[in-house]
Amino acid sequence: MSHQHLEALDVAAIREEFPILQREFDGQQVVYLDNAATTQTPDPVVDAISDYYRRYNANVHRGIHHLSQEASIAYEEAHDRVAEFINADGREEIVFTKNTTEAENLVAYSWGLNELGPEDEIVLTEMEHHASLVTWQQIGKRTGADVKYIRVQEDGRLDAEHARELITDDTAMLSAVHVSNTLGTVNPVSELVDIAHEHDALAFIDGAQAVPTRPVDVEDIGADFYAFSGHKMCGPTGIGVLYGKEHLLAEMEPYLYGGDMIKKVTFEDAKWNDLPWKFEAGTPLIAQGIALAAAIDYVEEIGMDRIRAHEEALAEYAYERLAEFDDIEIYGPEPGPDRGGLVAFNLDDVHAHDLASIMNDYAVAIRAGDHCTQPLHDKLGVAASARASFYIYNTREEIDKLVTALDDARQLFA
Amino acid sequence: MGLGSDMYRQQILDHYKNPRNYGELEDPTFTHVGENPMCGDEIRMDVKLDDDEETIERVAFSGDGCAISQASASMLSGELHGKTVDELLEMDRDDIIDMLGVDISPMRVKCAVLAEKVAQDGAEIYQGELDVEKTTTED
Numbered sequence: 121m122s123h124q125h126l127e128a129l130d131v132a133a134i135r136e137e138f139p140i141l142q143r144e145f146d147g148q149q150v151v152y153l154d155n156a157a158t159t160q161t162p163d164p165v166v167d168a169i170s171d172y173y174r175r176y177n178a179n180v181h182r183g184i185h186h187l188s189q190e191a192s193i194a195y196e197e198a199h200d201r202v203a204e205f206i207n208a209d210g211r212e213e214i215v216f217t218k219n220t221t222e223a224e225n226l227v228a229y230s231w232g233l234n235e236l237g238p239e240d241e242i243v244l245t246e247m248e249h250h251a252s253l254v255t256w257q258q259i260g261k262r263t264g265a266d267v268k269y270i271r272v273q274e275d276g277r278l279d280a281e282h283a284r285e286l287i288t289d290d291t292a293m294l295s296a297v298h299v300s301n302t303l304g305t306v307n308p309v310s311e312l313v314d315i316a317h318e319h320d321a322l323a324f325i326d327g328a329q330a331v332p333t334r335p336v337d338v339e340d341i342g343a344d345f346y347a348f349s350g351h352k353m354c355g356p357t358g359i360g361v362l363y364g365k366e367h368l369l370a371e372m373e374p375y376l377y378g379g380d381m382i383k384k385v386t387f388e389d390a391k392w393n394d395l396p397w398k399f400e401a402g403t404p405l406i407a408q409g410i411a412l413a414a415a416i417d418y419v420e421e422i423g424m425d426r427i428r429a430h431e432e433a434l435a436e437y438a439y440e441r442l443a444e445f446d447d448i449e450i451y452g453p454e455p456g457p458d459r460g461g462l463v464a465f466n467l468d469d470v471h472a473h474d475l476a477s478i479m480n481d482y483a484v485a486i487r488a489g490d491h492c493t494q495p496l497h498d499k500l501g502v503a504a505s506a507r508a509s510f511y512i513y514n515t516r517e518e519i520d521k522l523v524t525a526l527d528d529a530r531q532l533f534a
Numbered sequence: 535m536g537l538g539s540d541m542y543r544q545q546i547l548d549h550y551k552n553p554r555n556y557g558e559l560e561d562p563t564f565t566h567v568g569e570n571p572m573c574g575d576e577i578r579m580d581v582k583l584d585d586d587e588e589t590i591e592r593v594a595f596s597g598d599g600c601a602i603s604q605a606s607a608s609m610l611s612g613e614l615h616g617k618t619v620d621e622l623l624e625m626d627r628d629d630i631i632d633m634l635g636v637d638i639s640p641m642r643v644k645c646a647v648l649a650e651k652v653a654q655d656g657a658e659i660y661q662g663e664l665d666v667e668k669t670t671t672e673d
Contacts, residue, residue, distance in 0.1 A: 471600035473573050473642065480639075489572065503574025503599075532547055533601075 126429045129422065135513045137162040148483040151518045156301050156329060156462045156509035157487050158351045161415075165354055168414035172407045179403055181380055195406050198413035199396060205416045206346070207337040208363050212395040215362040215369070216409050220328040221251040223347035223362035224295070226375040226399060227324055228259045232293065234373060238264030240292035243283075243321075245307070246272040246499060247300040250492040252326050256295055265292065272499065276303040276452035284315060291321040298330035299460040302493045302505070303452030304435065306330070306460055313342045322368070328352060332419070332511070333461055334428040338363050350408065354512075355415035359408035362399070369395050376401035419512075427512055431461030434510040438463045438519045447530065451500060462509035464491070467526060470533045472504040478532065479506075482525040484518075545635060550601040555611035559594045563587075566656030568669030570648045575599025577607050579653045581614070588618045593653070600645050602638070607649035609633050619657050625650055644671040 135141050138160045143150045152160060172194070178187035180195045199211035208214055217223045236242070242256045246269045260267040268286050271279040278296075287294060294316040299306050309325050316323040324345040330336055332353030338346050345368075350359035364372075374381055374392060378401035383391045392398045419427060436455035442448045447468040453459045467475055476488035487507045490497045497503065508522055559565075562580035569576045577597040584591045593611040597604065613633055614622060627647050631638055638646050651669050658664035 471573065473645065474601045477602075477639070477642065532543070533551075 126423075126426050129426055129430045129512055131513060131515055134162075134422070137164065138513055139163070141513060145483045146481075151482070151484040151521050153508040153510065153514065153518065153522060154485045154487050155511035155514070156352070156491075156507065158357065159332065159354055159511050160513070161356065162354055162418055164418050165356065165411050165414045168411045169356060169407050172410050177407075180406055181397070191406060194410045194413075195404065198409040201413040201416055202361055205420065206331065206361075206363060207339050209366060212366045213363055213369065215364065215396040215399040216405055216412075217347075217360040217362050218358050218405065219351075219360035220249075220326060220347045220349045221255075221360075223345075223360050224251050224255045224324070224326065226362055227345050227364070227372075228255045230372045230375045230399075231322075231368070232256070232259040232265075233263060236260075236263040236265040236292055239290065240265040241288070241290045242267045243270060243286050243291050243294045243316075244268070245270040245278055245296050247278070247303055247305065247307075247493065247496050248295070248297055249301055249326060249328065250494070251328070252295045252297065252324070253493075253495065256293070269495075270296070272303070272496065275454075276300075276305050277458070278305070278307055278312075280308075280311075283312060287315045287319055287321065289319050291316065291319050293322050293324065295324040295326070297326045297328075298336075299327075299333065300452065300493075301329050301462070302464050302491045302496055302507070304460045304462045304464070305453055306334075306458040308458075309343065310341045317342070329460060329462070332427075333431045335424040344368055350412040350415060353415055354418050355412040356408045359405050359412045361412075366395065369399070374398055374401065378402045380404070422512060430512060431510055432457070432459070434514055434516070434519065435459055435461045435463060437516050438508060438510070438522070441519060441523050442526075445526075445530075448526070451505060461511070462507060464505040464507040466502055466505050467529060468533070470529060472502075472506040474533070475506045475526070475529055478529040479522065479525045482521060482528075484522050484525050486522070543636065546601060546605040549605035549608040553595075553604060553608040555592075555594045555608065556596060557594050558596055559592060562594075564656045564660035566652050566659060566669065568648055568652035568655065568671070570599065570603060570644050570671040572671070573600050573603065573645055575603035575645055575648055577603065577649050577652050579607070579611075579649060579656055581653065581656060583619070588620070590614045590617050590619065590622065595649060599648075600642075602634075602642050602645040603648050606630060606634060606646050610649045610653065614653065619661070622657055623654055625654070647671070 140160050176190040178191040180192040199214045202214045271282045273279050298309050313323040322344040325343040327348040331348035346363040351357040381393050381401040383393050439455045449466050451464045472488035479486050489504050559580040563583040565580045567578045580594045582592040593614045595607040595611050630650050655669040
């Protein structure tokens with residue numbers, strides 16, 4: 121796949137909207153390469169939060185007054201904006217959660233605990249984030265359902281044949297990550313969803329690393345559930361999205377009970393509210409939801425196709441620079457259309473945390489650890505890895521600084 | 535912490551690359567193991583007491599992990615020589631950070647104190663005041 125026809129991002133102009141990128145530590149400008157953990161927040165999104173609190177802060181759905189009306193409309197329309205962004209049918213299919221993890225738990229508790237039993241199987245991948253892995257593992261223990269893992273091959277891709285073996289008529293749920301936060305692999309999710317559907321299983325796709333970095337169309341993918349987080353795509357922390365097919369969400373029990381999720385309450389019983397509010401108990405994430413819509417405006421204005429091309433180009437450059445060294449082991453597929461904008465690696469037997477400490481001396485911010493994929497790291501045979509991950513404001517020069525800092529680490533530990 | 539930025543880094547790197555008292559003792563008075571799950575650091579501390587059953591005669595450590603955890607174990611193994619068990623038990627995290635001589639960022643403090651915690655838990659188990667199989671920095 122070539123993105124040559126796409127106009128490159130105006131990174132200099134983009135950087136101006138992220139004042140945090142000007143920060144210096146010991147006289148060195150920060151090089152922020154930890155975007156898979158969280159991205160920075162541009163001025164227009166900070167302004168949206170500030171505007172809400174300065175001009176129309178009020179609780180939603182229960183006020184007669186002007187402020188509450190304005191807040192309610194903005195909050196509800198944020199759901200419409202998300203639906204449009206990922207091509208869902210409408211706000212009924214968009215539940216706001218605090219993050220991807222909560223979206224995963226919502227389905228696991230609401231659907232999983234009620235529908236699964238010892239005769240059922242849950243299929244995951246070996247590259248799942250703990251958000252999905254731990255959640256379904258526990259639901260498996262509580263319901264007696266077996267949990268199986270689609271193998272990750274040497275090249276960092278899923279073993280498609282193994283997927284077809286594992287997903288059978290006994291499979292009730294397939295939960296798979298769209299883009300691996302450790303390997304960078306872009307999984308063929310629509311094919312996986314098709315296999316699940318051939319066996320009447322439901323499919324949940326974790327899009328935490330996908331939605332920020334590429335166009336995502338839930339109708340094309342066909343998944344029953346799809347989740348992502350706002351803070352990895354220029355939005356604030358504390359807001360995530362669960363997309364679910366309307367007929368499924370309609371049948372599911374609420375995950376949290378309380379105010380706002382009900383239509384009518386008596387001393388004996390309660391009747392649930394319409395979608396999506398049935399799943400948004402209590403005062404919701406109002407400012408965060410509205411700011412997420414602003415973040416979507418921001419990234420769409422840049423263009424999701426162009427963001428993907430930028431990510432792929434930086435990943436390719438970083439991969440090539442790191443691959444120059446024999447003592448660096450890079451995890452995941454080689455650069456290409458099925459590799460996202462992050463590179464996890466290890467330098468010889470230098471512990472990743474030591475590497476991150478040395479990078480920090482150069483004000484280069486990378487992640488070191490297990491990236492919430494401990495079982496995958498066990499499989500790779502390492503306790504931890506270092507990870508550089510890129511976003512719209514990163515440059516090749518910043519990757520060069522990473523490589524320079526790695527040189528220093530190499531000399532220190534030689 | 536700044537491995538690359540300050541004058542003390544050489545000392546840590548030296549202990550990491552050339553660990554002192556590395557290995558296992560033949561006849562330790564007590565021995566204990568521990569881990570820092572965040573880093574995957576693992577440390578075993580062997581302690582041999584003098585005939586007075588109070589003074590630390592020899593310490594050896596073995597294990598695997600990041601530079602901070604391993605250098606800290608190496609330095610502590612020398613530091614403990616001649617100290618009493620009570621003195622070991624009185625040590626706290628500041629003593630370790632002073633010993634390392636660098637600022638340790640909050641995220642790395644667990645790496646730094648692992649060896650100390652393992653030695654202290656080992657001593658308490660020996661005294662019959664504690665019952666754990668393995669020390670972990672997450673408790």
